[in-house]
Amino acid sequence: MSQIVGHFINGEVVVDESNTQPVFNPSTGEISKQVSLGGAKTIDEAVASAKAAFPSWSKTPPLKRARIMFKFKELLEQNTAEICRLIGEEHGKIIHDAAGELQRGIENVEYACGAPELLKGEHSRNVGPNIDSWSEFHPLGVVAGITPFNFPVMVPLWMFPMAIVCGNTFVLKPSERDPSATLYIAQLLKEAGLPDGVLNVVNGGKEAVDAILVNKDIQAVSFVGSTPIAEYIYRTATANGKRCQALGGAKNHAIVLPDADLDNVVNSLLGAAFGSSGERCMALSVAVAVGDEIADKMIAALKDAMANLKVGIHSDKQNDFGPVITAEHKTKVIGHIKSAEQQGATICVDGSDLVHTDYENGFYVGATLIDGVTKDMSSYQAEIFGPVLQVMRVKTMQEAMELINEHEYGNGTCIYTRDGEAARYFADNIQVGMVGINIPLPVPVAYQSFGGWKRSLFGDLFMYGPDGVRFFTRRKTITQRWPTAQIREGAQFSMPTL
Ligand code: NAD
Numbered sequence: 001m002s003q004i005v006g007h008f009i010n011g012e013v014v015v016d017e018s019n020t021q022p023v024f025n026p027s028t029g030e031i032s033k034q035v036s037l038g039g040a041k042t043i044d045e046a047v048a049s050a051k052a053a054f055p056s057w058s059k060t061p062p063l064k065r066a067r068i069m070f071k072f073k074e075l076l077e078q079n080t081a082e083i084c085r086l087i088g089e090e091h092g093k094i095i096h097d098a099a100g101e102l103q104r105g106i107e108n109v110e111y112a113c114g115a116p117e118l119l120k121g122e123h124s125r126n127v128g129p130n131i132d133s134w135s136e137f138h139p140l141g142v143v144a145g146i147t148p149f150n151f152p153v154m155v156p157l158w159m160f161p162m163a164i165v166c167g168n169t170f171v172l173k174p175s176e177r178d179p180s181a182t183l184y185i186a187q188l189l190k191e192a193g194l195p196d197g198v199l200n201v202v203n204g205g206k207e208a209v210d211a212i213l214v215n216k217d218i219q220a221v222s223f224v225g226s227t228p229i230a231e232y233i234y235r236t237a238t239a240n241g242k243r244c245q246a247l248g249g250a251k252n253h254a255i256v257l258p259d260a261d262l263d264n265v266v267n268s269l270l271g272a273a274f275g276s277s278g279e280r281c282m283a284l285s286v287a288v289a290v291g292d293e294i295a296d297k298m299i300a301a302l303k304d305a306m307a308n309l310k311v312g313i314h315s316d317k318q319n320d321f322g323p324v325i326t327a328e329h330k331t332k333v334i335g336h337i338k339s340a341e342q343q344g345a346t347i348c349v350d351g352s353d354l355v356h357t358d359y360e361n362g363f364y365v366g367a368t369l370i371d372g373v374t375k376d377m378s379s380y381q382a383e384i385f386g387p388v389l390q391v392m393r394v395k396t397m398q399e400a401m402e403l404i405n406e407h408e409y410g411n412g413t414c415i416y417t418r419d420g421e422a423a424r425y426f427a428d429n430i431q432v433g434m435v436g437i438n439i440p441l442p443v444p445v446a447y448q449s450f451g452g453w454k455r456s457l458f459g460d461l462f463m464y465g466p467d468g469v470r471f472f473t474r475r476k477t478i479t480q481r482w483p484t485a486q487i488r489e490g491a492q493f494s495m496p497t498l
Contacts, residue, residue, distance in 0.1 A: 005034070005180050008187065013183070013187070014042075017036070021034065021205075022035075023179065024177075027314050028361060029327070032089060033090075038173075038208045039211060042208065042211075046200035047142055050169035051217050054142060054169045057164075057198050058169075062167075065167070068189070068193045071192035072109055072192040072194075073110060075188040075191055076102065076105070076188060079184075083181055083184060084102060086180045087152055090152070091150070091181075092362075093276050095314060095316075105156075108162065108446045110446065111162070111446040112162050113165075115166070118469050119165075127498075128481070128496070130484075133478065133479040135476065136475070140168055140473065143168045144170070144212045144218050145159040145222045146212065147173070147182070147224055150276070150280060151280075155224050156174060158450070158464045159172070160199055166469065166473050168472055169198045171218065172186070173204060173212060183201055186201045210236075214236075216240075220244065221237040221244045224246075225247075227249040227408075230457075234458035245457070246457070248452070248455060248458065249281065249383040250383060250409045250412060250456055251407055252284050252285060252286070253288050254272075254287050255397065255426065256298060257417040257419065262297055262298065266298065266305055269284060274320065277365065278388060279325065279385050281411055282441045285383075286389075287391050287392070288391075288392045288400040289394070290394055290399075290400055299348055299391060302369055306367050309321070324386055332386075333384055333385070333386030334365065336379040336388065337350065337379070340379035343376075343377045345374075347369075348369040350366075352366070354366035371391045372391070373390040404432060409454060410431055411433060411453075411457075412433070412435070413435055414438070431454065432453055434451075446465060447466075449466055450465070
């Protein structure tokens with residue numbers, strides 16, 4: 001029997017053999033493990049453990065909480081090879097890409113190490129005669145995170161380090177498709193000194209998620225995943241009285257103006273469209289060329305460069321990208337390529353029939369380039385989430401911006417140009433949450449915050465950074481006076497003013 005990936009409850013790994021599903025190695029197509037699927041009972045156990053840990057953890061000084069995060073950061077760095085191996089084996093991303101994911105996650109741990117500073121609050125002296133007023137940031141209690149398959153380490157690290165240093169206790173439900181790396185880092189946090197029960201991990205799918213959404217002891221839910229599920233999570237969590245932020249899917253366009261540096265455009269598009277097999281919510285999946293001249297040049301250069309891309313197993317550093325996550329997802333991506341062709345687009349480079357010579361059962365899709373895409377095509381409207389770059393041709397920058405502004409998603413976008421005035425106009429007027437100017441993947445650093453607009457985010461606050469502190473705390477404002485013999489006032493029936 002293959003290894004079973006269990007849950008992590010009250011500091012112990014709990015393996016439940018009664019309900020499991022296979023975990024694949026996408027590079028080979030083989031089943032590598034099974035994962036336990038938790039339901040309401042497992043969520044209740046995890047929440048009970050988090051609830052029991054809360055009183056003591058919430059009173060632990062922020063500096064002590066931060067010291068555990070410092071140690072956690074060291075352990076993440078010392079165990080990079082093992083973490084990247086686990087990510088690669090179950091997700092399929094190449095080891096250098098897994099290392100990049102881990103590094104971006106570690107940066108969130110570093111930010112969380114600033115807990116004493118982040119939680120300092122705000123103070124106003126003498127808001128009235130001898131009256132001082134200040135705000136404090138209090139933890140919420142037990143909070144939960146639900147994460148997607150495409151960043152099994154980075155996205156959980158967007159959530160739990162911040163929630164925990166703010167004094168909350170946490171229940172994490174990772175993706176059931178690549179659960180091992182997430183479980184591994186949770187155990188490292190225990191090794192770093194985190195008390196049992198402060199972080200709990202329950203593996204599973206919809207049943208576990210639904211149990212989180214209705215659990216009366218969970219105060220807040222942070223979600224990252226596809227838009228239909230994000231919308232469902234937001235609606236259900238808020239209807240059950242919880243604070244919620246739900247980040248959804250994307251369709252990220254790059255506008256290429258005629259004056260753009262073409263070498264920069266081609267290099268950027270290659271990495272941002274095909275890196276991680278296009279399975280990034282910030283992947284650039286549409287290049288909007290302004291004018292046929294730049295479109296033709298760009299396509300010719302892309303075709304040449306794409307001929308050299310290496311697709312293969314996660315453990316070989318020479319590869320540029322690996323397989324997609326499942327056989328079903330491979331079929332879906334190929335379906336989008338075929339539908340674009342049927343609806344009138346031109347397939348310039350077709351990766352849909354790639355079969356890897358050494359791993360013929362792996363879930364590989366080759367880099368694909370499609371020209372002549374229009375906004376009525378289903379491949380344009382949908383988030384493909386595969387190594388597919390679609391090219392659209394427009395006559396003006398305004399037309400390109402209207403396409404982006406009309407799209408239901410508003411996660412990331414970028415513009416390639418040497419014209420500062422055009423770039424500034426674009427940044428000011430584009431209806432998208434994260435904008436790059438000659439930068440393909442404008443993922444904000446850990447001390448900013450991450451989020452999209454429109455149907456790419458449901459809720460009021462972005463993820464991590466300063467918005468993360470706000471999401472995982474609630475404000476208490478205290479106004480104080482110590483009456484003395486000299487200061488005595490009679491009853492006052494109007495609204496107090498200065
Ligand atoms: P997904 O929506 O299928 O799954 C996300 C989480 O929801 C998983 O934990 C999964 O178990 C759970 N889930 C799945 N179906 C459910 C259901 N019917 N009811 C309740 N819970 C359910 O997403 P995915 O395929 O794992 O990840 C890819 C998606 O995530 C893409 O759409 C991508 O754009 C998006 N994503 C967004 C961001 C962002 O920051 N906006 C970041 C990463 C990924």
